[in-house]
Amino acid sequence: MSATVPLKEETPFRRFVWEFSSSSLAVAGFLTAVVITLMALLAPILAPQNPYDLVHLDIMDGRLPPGSESMSGMTFWLGTDDQGRDMLSGIMYGLRISLGVGVGSAVIAGLIGSALGLIAAYLGGKTETAIMRLVDLQLSFPSILVALMILAFLGKGVMNVMLALVIVEWARYARTARSAALVERRREYMEAAACLALPRWRLLFRHLLPNCLPPLIVIGTIQIARAITLEATLSFLGLGVPITEPSLGLLIANGYQYMLSGKYWISFYPGIALLVTIVAINLMGDQLRDVLNPRLQK
Amino acid sequence: MRVAKFSLHTIRAIFLLLILGCPIQGFSQELRVGVQVGPTTLDPHFFNYFANIGNLGNIYEALVTEDREGKIQPQLATSWETVTPTEWLFHLREGVKFHNGAAFGAQDVAFSIARTKTVQGSPGSFVTFTAQIKAVEVIGPLTLKITTFSPAPYFLFDLARVFIVSAGSSAASTAEYNQGTAAIGTGPFRSASWSQNAEWMLQRNDAWWGAAPPWASVRVRIIPNDAARVAALLAKDVDLIDRVPSSDMARLEASKQFAVSSRPGLEVFVLNIDTQRETSPFARAPTSGQTKNPLREPAIRRALSLAINRKLLVDRVFEQSAVPAFELSDVGDQERTGLAPQDYDPVQAKALLAEGGFPDGFELTLHGFSGVIAGDVQLIQGVAQFFSRVGVKTRVETMPPTVLFPGASRGEWSIYLTGSTTPYAIAPYKFFVMTPNPDKGYGSGNRLRFSNDRLDDVLSKALVTMDATERLGLIKQAATLVRELAPVIPLFHPVYSWASNREVADYEAWALPFTRVMYARPTAR
């Protein structure tokens, strides 16, 4: 794009950007999310310490309040946990896990759920009934219960948490994809495409899917925030990541026992990081819903 | 509820006053205790578990017992002599009665010893303590001769674990004990009611042979959560708690309201190492294709031991609640080897890693337990830090002991954290490093099946040597061998702490994890 293009020319993307930025809160959310993502991605470069490499931890630095200096002269701006882990670095690396698990599971669940939803809408009949019954059953149980059930069967671990999140989330995508697809199906372009006798899969994924994307993106954003919360909760309950590689939830859990003796920072700062992340994503999600999906607006 | 109970106590107290016609010291005094672990059964011969021995010692007694330093003292036997190295003559206490009024005598001891061998379905048998008994001979109503298969220098420590029940109760099953109908001992308290993992009510045994216990009744509440137990004390819901977590020690010690008493415990926590297998599931060289178990090399194991700065680790993690362990039994008033502690030496550790064929270290996962003592999870991570620093890339996984130990027995881990009580110096050696032999009770804690003939020789000899000096020499040899071979790495001895509400009671700490309510002294009001 060159600078000579007149600013007023309206492309769909520009209109989207313009509409999105009409809410300053959403922009703030977006910027925060960008910063957090960068922090997570660049943690190995930015973080003062590798909190997962025990060589860099010194138990002598354990439970230092924010602003303290380590034995080797490093400053712990947010204090340390009981292992002498720099909380700031711990939070950055913890965000990596939280975002990784959250986004990863949301994407996988999104792919599976949308595909099933589209198939249900397109094929109809028994297939649709079967898929949607499953969706209803799934959605009638709270996410934490389903996740607990899966972890109870499969045992703890990051991969099992991911799997649990995917199983918890796919149904929402399926429902959204189906309802969007049902609307789109009746549109002229679909009829036209059908008349051209294009193969089914092509119709489904090349024509129907792109038009169902906006509501799916909206759901996806909110689901990422939900997945991050759920991962943190499961880790807090001790069912997630290993103790030497804590995510935000586990960092908070580790600090729990020291809270009563006034060492608040071990739980407090990771909590703030978690909170800011979730709120930022939710703010974005709210605005995305308004912009992308006028039908849902009310 | 409370009101009803109180009035019941009052009525009972008045009733007793009328009958006995004498004032009862500490009128209707109830002591409320919060313990971490309650008894799992009221059958004294069903499950050999420290919490059972600790709790049941309030209602049952043995021939001899350990005092708060862990030394043997007379209890139902007033004196004893060894006729020959394998023959023991016990003179029993006169005038002792069981809670049901039956008189105590030599036949009850004989019955109780026999019963340890016949109890069905025991998860941890008391036979460990009676297996060496060849014969029990009732010589008189209050005289008893016990013959052992071989000389047994630590025999009295074993007898201290065998609680005496009445021979008249021979038909009683474990279930009847648990219902309370058969839970009849000679101790200073009797069991009034028991609901597992919740509450245990004790009533004073007014017919007890010793000075009257200061409490008319004792309510033992089982509060496993450390914070909750402390909270209960702070809220004055209980008057005395055991196992004070280190994080709350300072706060309690500083307050005028509460008294804290601590003593290093006769218990040792160690890392148990997979020394035997060619390949081990959680220890391997970082280069792929190399599957050799580095832990088979004694040099490597010694390196790991030298890599840990125990003093610093224990100070940081436990503060006042543990002392470093450089040997298996360097605590309390036990037989000491006098060996100089072999402390932290990372340079030497690295040299030993090279000597063992792993100059660049290797990858290792430590398996630890959680929820056993406050700080256990932090400790194992601290150990991992020290290993990492000499080049052994270490990860940590923690789990409850009910998952850890069966896994260890199945050989699922390479190094795991474990512990043992050490009533006498050689006990942890017998437990951890002797080749497992269920018949003799050797190596019960040697889950990864370490075996060394020389060590077995020295230890089995020490276990039958009556001469104290000679025995100490053997223990020293064993300690030196363990240091060389390092099948286990001693880490720390916990410090046991009790805290009480000063307005109600004082409790002086024991070197064993036993809360004997009899010794909680009421404070003057």
Added chain:
Amino acid sequence: MTWLLRRLVQALFIVLAMTIIVFVGVNVIGDPVDVLIPPDADQAERARAMVALGLDKPLWEQYLRFLLGVLQGDLGRSFVYNEPALQLIGSRLPATMELAVTAVLLSIVVGIPLGMFAGLKPDSWLARAIMAGSILGFSLPTFWVGLMLIMVFAVQLGWLPSTGRGETAALFGVQWSFLTRDGLAHMILPALNLALGNIALVLRLTRAGVREHLQLEYVKFARAKGLSPARVLFVHVMKNIMIPIVTVIGLEFGSVIAFAVVTETVFAWPGMGKLIIDSINVLDRPVIVAYLMVIVFLFVAINLLVDLLYTVLDPRVRLETRE
């Protein structure tokens, strides 16, 4: 009546489906021997137990045995407590129930007035603050809010106890916390923590309902008739917006019980949520299975009940379903 029957059959079907899922989860994904035999059993004992438990039988026969056990209320014995698993869950149920009920009551008592205010004066700064707060109520992770509640009210201010159930008193042979002062004090923080999400939900529903109904004809008519604004609001509007709110609260009750897992862990509240987490940690699978079955049953029962109530409350639904 056929409608009721159909719902009952549906509910039964869901319970049956869940028994299959739980059974498959335990027996196919997990190792049934590990599930049903204590981990410290030796080889001979394992082999004996395999036969005794029928694990050598084909899968469908095992499932029927399991189902028979469920019907008789026999879900195995806890490895850890050596008590029937169902009995264990039952002994922890009252603690969870009183917490969940209190949380639901709290969400009504707090949520409806706030929501009505926000609906009546949507542009006031207070209403905006309430709505902003409700967003937080949705997005804050329960466990972290719990920690913060403990930190502020128990540690810093020292107003309320931090953990445990406090003193209990017996009613119908069951120990309850809400009957004693101390128990109530212990209940405030966990109940608030558990209620938070629902307060936000009830608040938003009430606000939306109030706003919607204030624009409707009947409200305008009632006002024109000269009824006092208070009467219009509290009698007429309330009556109409209560139906969806009651429904949602009913449906959410199940979620509250499920999320009690988190709250109970934070506040060391000895309910069945705490039990299930401990059981997962120590692999006490009979308890896990029993918990899942109990929860599924509760869920289905609640949904059924809410459906029934809804039909009774709202004649329109009744008509629709008859068609």
